[in-house]
Amino acid sequence: MKAVRLYDYGGPENLKYEDGVPEPALSDDSVLVETSAASVNPIDWKIRSGARQMDFPLKLPAILGRDVSGVVRAVGRNIRTFKPGDRVLAFAEATYAERVAVEGSILTHLPEGSNLVDSAAIPLIALTGDQLVRLAARAHPGQTLLVSGALGSVGRAAVHTAKKLGVKVIAGVRARQLAEARTLGVSDTVALDDDSAIAALAMVDGVADTVGGETAARLFGKVKNGGQFGYASVFPDGVSKLNPTVTVTRVFARPDASKVREFADDIRDGTFLLPISRRMPLRDAGEAHALAQRGGAGKIILVCRD
Known part of the structure; x- marks a missing residue:
C-alpha cells in the first residue's frame, strides 16, 4: 500500500x-x-x-x-x-x-x-476539546469557564462541549478575532493579547487552555481559589505554586467512539462548525x-x- x-x-x-x-x-x-x-x-x-x-x-x-x-x-x-x-x-x-x-x-x-x-x-480535536473541559477543567453547569484559543479547532470543540454542559463560556482570542469569537455563541470574549483586558477580567471557576506559555501563566491568575486549570499544550514551570488551591491538569486525548460520533452528528446537523x-x-x-x-x-x- x-x-x-x-x-x-x-x-x-x-x-x-x-x-x-x-x-x-x-x-x-x-x-x-x-x-x-x-x-x-x-x-x-x-x-x-x-x-x-x-x-x-x-x-x-x-x-x-x-x-x-x-x-x-x-x-x-x-x-x-x-x-x-x-x-x-x-x-x-x-x-x-x-x-x-x-x-x-x-x-x-x-x-x-x-x-x-x-x-x-x-476525532482528535473533538476528544481533546471535550476531555479538556469535562476531565481536566472539570466544568459543571452554571460555572464560568474561560477557553483560550477558542477559534482554534480544539478551542472550538471545548467551547461546544462547555455550552452543551450549561457552562458560561468566555472565549479568549486575539483582539482582532473578538468579533468572530462572538459568533460562537459564548457569554463573553476577552483579548488574550491585551494585558489590560485580562487584568479587568473577573475571576473564573476554571480555564480550558489550548494556547500555553505566557498566556497560560497570565490566565492562571484569574482562576478562583479551589478552581480548575486544564491545559492541552504547555504549562510554564513553577506557575502552579502561585496558587496551590487551583488544580492543574493536563489532557491527553483518550479514544471515545461515542463522543466522536456525537461531534460528527453535531457537524452534520449544523450545531458545531x-x-x-x-x-x-x-x-x-x-x-x-x-x-x-x-x-x-x-x-x-x-x-x-x-
Missing part, C-alpha cells in the same frame, strides 16, 4: 511518501479501513520533530497520524457491528496510509449526510506539516487518493 513513513526525527522533509508499504495486520477484534482521509494535528509535527519523543516514542520507521475516515474493507472474526462498505471514523494510529487497522471498540459509523473526507478533521482550510493529497504530507508548523494554517486534511 501507499503510506507516508518517518525514518528519522527532524524536519518535514523526513516524511517519505512510499509505495509497497506492508498492510497492517487484521486481528480478531479489529477492522481494516480503506482510508479516505487523515488530518494534520500539532501533535503530529511535534512527534515528527522529536519534541515529544519522551511522551510518544516511535519505533522507526513509523507512520504518523491519529485521525482517519474511510470505508470498511474487512473485519476480524469477533466484529459484529461493522461490515465491509460501512463508512467509519476513528481516533486511531498510523493513519497516514491507504489502509488502517482499527480496534472495533474505538471505531464509529459516520452519520448519513456527513462528508467522508472532511470528517477526518473530527469546524472550519477546514486546506485539503492536500497524502503525498504532500511533508508540505502540510511545514504549513502547520509555521502556524496560522488552520485545519489541514490529507486526502488519501492520487
Whole structure:
C-alpha cells in the first residue's frame, strides 16, 4: 500500500511518501479501513520533530497520524457491528496510509449526510476539546469557564462541549478575532493579547487552555481559589505554586467512539462548525506539516487518493 513513513526525527522533509508499504495486520477484534482521509494535528509535527519523543516514542520507521475516515474493507472474526462498505471514523494510529487497522471498540459509523473526507478533521480535536473541559477543567453547569484559543479547532470543540454542559463560556482570542469569537455563541470574549483586558477580567471557576506559555501563566491568575486549570499544550514551570488551591491538569486525548460520533452528528446537523482550510493529497504530507508548523494554517486534511 501507499503510506507516508518517518525514518528519522527532524524536519518535514523526513516524511517519505512510499509505495509497497506492508498492510497492517487484521486481528480478531479489529477492522481494516480503506482510508479516505487523515488530518494534520500539532501533535503530529511535534512527534515528527522529536519534541515529544519522551511522551510518544516511535519505533522507526513509523507512520504518523491519529485521525482517519474511510470505508470498511474487512473485519476480524469477533466484529459484529461493522461490515465491509460501512463508512467509519476513528481516533486511531498510523493513519497516514491507504489502509488502517482499527480496534472495533474505538471505531464509529459516520452519520448519513456527513462528508467522508472532511470528517477526518473530527476525532482528535473533538476528544481533546471535550476531555479538556469535562476531565481536566472539570466544568459543571452554571460555572464560568474561560477557553483560550477558542477559534482554534480544539478551542472550538471545548467551547461546544462547555455550552452543551450549561457552562458560561468566555472565549479568549486575539483582539482582532473578538468579533468572530462572538459568533460562537459564548457569554463573553476577552483579548488574550491585551494585558489590560485580562487584568479587568473577573475571576473564573476554571480555564480550558489550548494556547500555553505566557498566556497560560497570565490566565492562571484569574482562576478562583479551589478552581480548575486544564491545559492541552504547555504549562510554564513553577506557575502552579502561585496558587496551590487551583488544580492543574493536563489532557491527553483518550479514544471515545461515542463522543466522536456525537461531534460528527453535531457537524452534520449544523450545531458545531469546524472550519477546514486546506485539503492536500497524502503525498504532500511533508508540505502540510511545514504549513502547520509555521502556524496560522488552520485545519489541514490529507486526502488519501492520487
